[in-house]
Amino acid sequence: MNFPTTGSPRSAGPLLPLRLRKPLLVLIVLGGLVVVSARLCKVDLAEFVPGLAKGVEVLRFFFPPDWSSLQEMVGPALVTVLLAAVATPLGVLLSFFFGLAGARNLSPGWLRSTARTLIGVERALPEIIVLLLLVAALGVGPFPGVLALAIGSVGMLGKLFADAIEELDAKVLESVGSVGATHSQIIRFAVLPEVMPALLSHSIFRFEVNLRASVLLGAVGAGGIGFELQKAMALLEYERAMMAVLVTLLLVFGAERISDYLRRRVLDGGKLA
């Protein structure tokens, strides 16, 4: 059987090996997008390079840090830690109720979907917006800050708690119910002990997140080290601002180490205790 062979592909040779065509196309599209966005945002390399030099020069203003201000930073730093320390348990409590309401195995459908929707909406709201709303309602100060962080925890913790509860063995809940226990007793004696490790480990992690957020919220009026940093910047006291940055770094890093350690303890301990 002879088929007419007009222009074998081998002799002509494809412009590009087939396996490279797709990546190249992706690269071109992405590159195009970058260029278009840069145009729209007025990114200008010609301005960036001298700006960089200026930036480095400005950075010199921050050094050396104003060590003498360290003492004044301790108080605000404590406020920041306290803000997170008060807000986290509040947020955990709030999230636990949302978690119970949002768990399929404990709540009727309408309650579950309502709770899950509220949790989702909260997750979509940045803390800073929650804070601005609360500041508008309650005025400036640590209290709206605490509330904002507590409410801000629900988006993440509420979902994680609800998921952890839904993973529980339905038979165990049924078995505790079979002795005639009430809904609340099932929660106390089956749900709570079984989700406790997850609850603790998520909560400790949330404290870490809340600490970082409380620095940021401080700058917007909740007080603490963030406010100190913002004040120093506004007054052009860069060395003092640098000190606030260093204290913040220490706080956040320290909290991360401690939370890491505690969470490992909780999860390891969960095996036998």
Add this chain to the structure above:
Amino acid sequence: MLNVEQLTKKLPDGRALLNGISFRVARGEFVGVLGASGAGKSLTLRCILGLTQADGGTATLQANDGQTFELTTCKGRCQREARRRMGVIFQGFNLVKRLRVIDNVMIGRLAQIHPLRSWLYGFTDAEAAEALEALRRVKMEKYADRITGSLSGGEMQRVAIARAVFQKPSLYLADEPIASLDPSNSLAIMKLLQPLAKETPVLGVFHQPEMTARFCTRVIAIKHGKVVYDGDPVLSHAQLEDIYGDELMQVLRPTPALPPEPEASSSAFVGQVDEATPGLLAKQAT
């Protein structure tokens, strides 16, 4: 004590799963329920407990304290009061794995304490002492402070029995209590249930006719949602053939080792070795 009359349960498509189940359980009885898979044994138990809603018929519990409960119709508080008077033992033990053994036993009395108290301080020392007594009865008192998830299947089932004993029920219900256990543990559990039945009647679903023949005072057989036998625990081969049909060989002869009920434990217990494997060799011994 327990009087089941014409219990029915239908699938949404109208197919009957329970087709008029009737039987009685009286004081001093250890009643074994036999039947092929899907015959409706466990479902009958679930309907009695109210874990599944029956479509028709009645199940009446005459409790030791003189109260009477219509199990298929009572709801809410009435249902909790009724459940409080029935001690249940499940195939998968279904204990709260992260609680101590003694706490799991005390869960048996939850319905007898105020919900507020269960949140505030839980159980008293006197109740704990009594729970320990219940554990002693199943020879598990040494494990009282252990975390339940670290126990083996046979040990967990003993704890589950202790929980039911501590509950001081008017009736014990056992839903395939030995189906997930090896022969020596199965035997041990049956030996624990037998004396219990002398005080409080036991209604248990079983898969091994040789066990019910040896320990029960009476046997009920269910086939296609109907009671087809009710009487002497020792059944002839012909009677078993009638009850089990094609499944008879699996009941009497070694079966290819079925995978055990998937342990629904949380991932933290990965290392746990479950001895509850229905063994091939083990069944040959019978």
